[in-house]
Amino acid sequence: MxxxxxxxxxxxxxxxxxxxxxxxxxxxxxLQPGVLKHVSETGDEVYTVRAGSPRLVSVDFIREICDxxxxxxxxxxxxxxxxCVEFMTPDKERIQPLIDEVKAHKLPVGGTGKSIxxxxxxxxxxxxHSAATDASGPVKAIMDELYxxxxxxxxxxxxxxxxxxxxxxxxxxxxxxxxxxGVHRKPPKVNHEKIAVVCEIPTTxxxxxxxxxxxxxxxxxxxxVINEERCMYCSNCFTVCPAMPIADAEGDGLAIYVGxxxxxxxxxxxxxxxxxxxxPNNPPRWPELVSAVKNIVEVYAANARKWERMGEWIExxxxxxxxxxxxxxxxxxxxxxxxHAVETFRTSTHFKW
Amino acid sequence: xxxxxxxxxxxxxxSTVNMAKNKSVATAVGVEKxxxxxxxxxxxxxxxxxxxxxxxxxxxxxxxx
Amino acid sequence: xSESETPRLDQLETGPWPSFVSEIKKxxxxxxxARDLLRQMELSYKDRVTHxxxxxxxxIRSYGGGVIGRYSDSxxxxxxxxxxxTIRVNQPSGWFYSTKALRQxxxxxxxxxxxxxxxxxxxxxxxxxxxxxEKLQPCFNELSDxxxxxxxxxxxxxxxPSCCLGPARCEWSCIDTLDxxxxxxxxxxxxxxxxxxxxxxKIKISGCPNDCVASIARSDLPIIGTxxxxxxxxxxxxRKYAADGxxxxxxxxxxxxxxxxxxxxxxxxxxxxxxxxVRCMHCINRMPKALRPGLERGATLLIGGKAPIMKGAFLSxxxxxxxxxxxxxxxxxxxxxKIWDWWxxxxxxxxxxxxxxxxxxxxxxxxxxxxxxxxxxxxxxxxNPYVFWRSEQK
Numbered sequence: 001m002x003x004x005x006x007x008x009x010x011x012x013x014x015x016x017x018x019x020x021x022x023x024x025x026x027x028x029x030x031l032q033p034g035v036l037k038h039v040s041e042t043g044d045e046v047y048t049v050r051a052g053s054p055r056l057v058s059v060d061f062i063r064e065i066c067d068x069x070x071x072x073x074x075x076x077x078x079x080x081x082x083x084c085v086e087f088m089t090p091d092k093e094r095i096q097p098l099i100d101e102v103k104a105h106k107l108p109v110g111g112t113g114k115s116i117x118x119x120x121x122x123x124x125x126x127x128x129h130s131a132a133t134d135a136s137g138p139v140k141a142i143m144d145e146l147y148x149x150x151x152x153x154x155x156x157x158x159x160x161x162x163x164x165x166x167x168x169x170x171x172x173x174x175x176x177x178x179x180x181x182g183v184h185r186k187p188p189k190v191n192h193e194k195i196a197v198v199c200e201i202p203t204t205x206x207x208x209x210x211x212x213x214x215x216x217x218x219x220x221x222x223x224x225v226i227n228e229e230r231c232m233y234c235s236n237c238f239t240v241c242p243a244m245p246i247a248d249a250e251g252d253g254l255a256i257y258v259g260x261x262x263x264x265x266x267x268x269x270x271x272x273x274x275x276x277x278x279x280p281n282n283p284p285r286w287p288e289l290v291s292a293v294k295n296i297v298e299v300y301a302a303n304a305r306k307w308e309r310m311g312e313w314i315e316x317x318x319x320x321x322x323x324x325x326x327x328x329x330x331x332x333x334x335x336x337x338x339x340h341a342v343e344t345f346r347t348s349t350h351f352k353w
Numbered sequence: 354x355x356x357x358x359x360x361x362x363x364x365x366x367x368s369t370v371n372m373a374k375n376k377s378v379a380t381a382v383g384v385e386k387x388x389x390x391x392x393x394x395x396x397x398x399x400x401x402x403x404x405x406x407x408x409x410x411x412x413x414x415x416x417x418x
Numbered sequence: 419x420s421e422s423e424t425p426r427l428d429q430l431e432t433g434p435w436p437s438f439v440s441e442i443k444k445x446x447x448x449x450x451x452a453r454d455l456l457r458q459m460e461l462s463y464k465d466r467v468t469h470x471x472x473x474x475x476x477x478i479r480s481y482g483g484g485v486i487g488r489y490s491d492s493x494x495x496x497x498x499x500x501x502x503x504t505i506r507v508n509q510p511s512g513w514f515y516s517t518k519a520l521r522q523x524x525x526x527x528x529x530x531x532x533x534x535x536x537x538x539x540x541x542x543x544x545x546x547x548x549x550x551x552e553k554l555q556p557c558f559n560e561l562s563d564x565x566x567x568x569x570x571x572x573x574x575x576x577x578x579p580s581c582c583l584g585p586a587r588c589e590w591s592c593i594d595t596l597d598x599x600x601x602x603x604x605x606x607x608x609x610x611x612x613x614x615x616x617x618x619x620k621i622k623i624s625g626c627p628n629d630c631v632a633s634i635a636r637s638d639l640p641i642i643g644t645x646x647x648x649x650x651x652x653x654x655x656x657r658k659y660a661a662d663g664x665x666x667x668x669x670x671x672x673x674x675x676x677x678x679x680x681x682x683x684x685x686x687x688x689x690x691x692x693x694x695x696v697r698c699m700h701c702i703n704r705m706p707k708a709l710r711p712g713l714e715r716g717a718t719l720l721i722g723g724k725a726p727i728m729k730g731a732f733l734s735x736x737x738x739x740x741x742x743x744x745x746x747x748x749x750x751x752x753x754x755x756k757i758w759d760w761w762x763x764x765x766x767x768x769x770x771x772x773x774x775x776x777x778x779x780x781x782x783x784x785x786x787x788x789x790x791x792x793x794x795x796x797x798x799x800x801x802n803p804y805v806f807w808r809s810e811q812k
Contacts, residue, residue, distance in 0.1 A: 013516050209729055241407075249467050
């Protein structure tokens with residue numbers, strides 16, 4: 001058994017045309033939604049067809065896309081950072097048959113330019129112990145509704161949606177045009193019998209960002225108690241101590257944050273900020289969440305200027321305008337009260353009605 | 354202290370605790386952490402210790418309950 | 419016809435977007451674990467809570483990570499997912515694959531696991547979703563010895579580095595992201611596979627400031643390709659854009675964040691005040707045939723990015739405004755080791771490097787790792803008068 005061999009050499013995974021023109025690409029064009037053309041200094045061209053994927057896929061799915069790649073792309077393919085599949089060929093004549101074949105496999109072609117690309121998301125109820133909601137299910141329900149924005153390029157700018165099923169935010173969704181986060185709203189329940197066996201008490205107390213956990217007042221009980229007034233339900237204690245479960249069917253749900261970006265183009269990268277503090281978990285299709293997301297996307301699409309990302313549009317028109325245009329109520333939950341809160345308070349008389 | 358002596362000392366310490374972070378092992382055996390890290394890696398490759406994850410990573414004696 | 423075991427999940431098989439439920443069902447006929455996964459998820463859809471418990475186990479000999487242990491909280495009801503562990507497999511740079519390599523992974527995973535995967539997980543690994551404790555080792559052995567793949571990182575270790583597709587298919591990449599990612603991953607196998615630090619450490623590599631892998635938000639140490647000289651303008655191609663009706667004034671010049679561009683309608687020339695350009699990529703993005711990054715290339719290194727747990731989220735802060743990035747990347751490797759040592763010495767359990775810097779101060783961090791303070795590191799200097807002087811400075 002070989003250990004520490006590291007990942008296989010990427011050079012073995014590259015199509016010959018990619019290998020030959022490595023570092024020599026000159027420019028690209030988007031020929032139609034989901035189809036790219038890259039031109040090299042050598043005069044070579046490569047065409048890319050980008051397809052959506054559910055991310056949670058079977059080995060049969062992988063074999064199917066391998067079949068497509070064997071037939072049209074000489075046995076090579078790649079994935080994007082947003083879970084899309086990319087098929088590449090130097091042969092222009094193969095583009096249309098390739099698109100037809102991808103569509104015949106019921107995979108959408110799109111996700112380029114001014115579109116909504118695939119939703120970066122987490123495991124949810126499919127595989128996570130700390131999930132406050134499912135991930136694959138709400139993502140499927142949202143992408144069904146926003147499908148048209150994936151297969152077209154009609155938005156003001158590109159639009160990135162990310163989904164994390166709890167505050168741990170595997171995948172760090174906190175800088176997306178629209179981020180959806182699974183949230184708890186009730187403090188953990190402490191299992192005093194189990195705690196001494198499975199948890200380290202100092203580590204667990206130290207895990208609380210607000211210092212809300214202290215030793216049990218009765219020295220004979222080797223456990224901890226929670227000051228519920230100070231708990232903001234981050235579930236960090238549960239991460240280090242399984243005897244403090246926090247999941248709760250009634251309390252759990254979703255929050256929406258908007259206006260973040262990571263690209264340096266134009267405005268500097270910025271965080272997403274709270275738009276809707278709570279929406280209920282309503283499986284299997286989360287209708288409240290889906291319509292809230294759709295509303296925000298449509299208000300943005302109708303009001304932003306060309307090339308303006310969500311956050312750039314909001315910063316230009318003002319957050320007060322964002323709330324009035326979307327009809328989303330502004331509540332006490334929107335006002336920050338954590339560590340760097342004062343940086344968000346308005347220190348000018350510049351505002352709108 | 355020879356490498357073997359250090360490894361023995363680490364194993365002896367781990368037999369007294371359920372699990373520990375590398376940093377507390379280094380403190381307990383009184384040796385610089387980077388040297389202890391290397392010794393722990395070697396012990397892992399020799400299958401004498403194993404790792405546990407509980408919000409952060411710990412090492413423990415292999416098979417110790 | 420018998421009634422479905424999963425009436426709720428079945429509703430996620432309708433609609434135009436490809437369905438993960440259909441994917442799980444593809445395996446459910448052949449794999450009892452996939453069927454029990456569906457049934458357990460259906461229960462979660464009914465009672466709206468997760469039914470997974472903490473893992474804890476790692477399970478591959480000589481590795482301290484790469485496996486996420488997972489157990490069902492209702493093993494009597496769902497015996498085939500009583501243990502349902504995940505294996506993280508380190509992806510090749512840029513997520514490029516030959517179908518031969520992918521088919522090998524599929525065959526191994528069908529033999530040893532549920533047949534379900536994520537392409538890919540958030541950190542970039544291939545995720546093999548769900549197998550039992552005793553199948554972990556044989557599955558790994560075959561992945562390693564037959565297919566040539568290795569585990570990714572988990573726990574308080576270096577996490578699997580990832581990168582954008584870079585020079586493989588992008589004209590903007592200022593560094594060889596794929597080679598750098600591959601080189602670092604191979605250089606730091608012990609840091610990746612045997613967790614010894616206070617908490618996780620992530621490195622992500624983007625070829626240009628568009629940052630397609632979101633490195634600035636998603637990694638402790640983002641490496642972002644950039645250039646130091648002036649961007650290149652091909653005026654001939656600029657004129658072709660204008661002739662095609664492209665609105666250079668409004669779509670490019672007006673959106674330049676530092677007002678560094680000017681469009682001369684008379685001479686049909688795009689003028690750049692190079693000293694005002696902050697290399698944001700907007701104009702290059704809009705006119706890829708006419709504008710290109712400069713030729714003196716390297717990377718900006720940043721530090722401290724992370725998600726909210728535990729003291730709030732950070733975007734990474736500029737650490738080295740420009741570092742040339744050519745193999746064997748010695749300058750970078752020396753610096754990153756200094757950063758790790760500093761963090762390891764000063765960090766508390768589960769404290770990310772950005773949080774330690776916030777607690778102890780950026781000035782001290784820079785001093786300890788041997789970097790000079792530069793105005794490029796800050797948006798603006800401090801406004802408060804609470805200034806420290808060390809004895810040798812007085």
